[in-house]
Amino acid sequence: MKPNKSSIRMTQYRIKPQSGTALTLQKGQILRIIDVEGEQVSDLACFVLGNINEYFSSGRTIDYNEKIYLSTGDILYSNQSNPMLSVLNDKVGKHDLLFAPCSREMLALSYGITEAHPNCLDNLTNHLGQYGIKASQITNVFNIFMNATLSAHGNITIAPPLSKAGDYIDLRAHMDLIVGITACSAKKCNNYHCTSIDVEIFEAV
């Protein structure tokens, strides 16, 4: 299914389990992130093409949407308070804005993994590096399909994603963007089974 009747699919790409990619998105284009097998998180980092000092801000996004769970109609904002991406369609309705991407240090602290292991921060850094973006510039990300629930006292429980095979979210670009995307490498948030993420780009015509 296309984002709407007058959209054309331009690009299709599979992100293999525990890996990532980076791409540019033109203003007006629609990015579809698809959970191929279900219960798989995809981290999304986002920078303005031509000005990497302007980037996705979870803090601004939470502030202006007045909520932590984004869905259809909501907007992802930059640190300079500009709209970067709108949620055009969302088949899942539960994503995370609180966490940073998993990293070597996070896997060591949270899971006791001390040997080399794929992780979202390395996967984002490796692919965003071609645009001059360094690991230290990757802060909190949009953790698509991640199911982190808060209790009334603010305590967090991570549960399997609500996404089933083929579920997706569509994001429309408000400006020209550099986007890093992963198929998350951690255990718990992917229900202990890391699978693929498909990416499609549609041109609104």
Added chain:
Amino acid sequence: MKPNKSSIRMTQYRIKPQSGTALTLQKGQILRIIDVEGEQVSDLACFVLGNINEYFSSGRTIDYNEKIYLSTGDILYSNQSNPMLSVLNDKVGKHDLLFAPCSREMLALSYGITEAHPNCLDNLTNHLGQYGIKASQITNVFNIFMNATLSAHGNITIAPPLSKAGDYIDLRAHMDLIVGITACSAKKCNNYHCTSIDVEIFEAV
């Protein structure tokens, strides 16, 4: 009252309403942030002295503490997953980890303020600039005394801070740090009355 019997107060400083400061903190020193009149938020940004690419990360902090409301015994982590500050004492028990500091753009979007107006991002940038830190390097901060409550559906309500006159939080440094601190300039989160913040540094002896 001193943080404990064997602490000596080294420095005392008043941050006037709608302004800020920056200081360095040595490993082991204790930073006290005091709400002078009550119901006043103080934003805290934090960088490693000698490596400003390592900085306070709300995402890592939420992850490792498994909660969004920090209090006594909890730890603030860096983007490289190192402990930066521990909460040693906390007279309030409600602070915020979700928001970015208020900014010119935020005041325009949220309050319709288009003329020049003090804001935490400018106040942090002006004072942290002496350490080579730029506005784009200031992401989500630790919003001390800020009272943002989440509903079960993740919607946010901002209420007056729970802090009363003289209430404080003590933070112990795990490493040598650069710290930016404000007396917040926004309206709603300070119950529409911006007042002073006192800062004290104690040396554990």
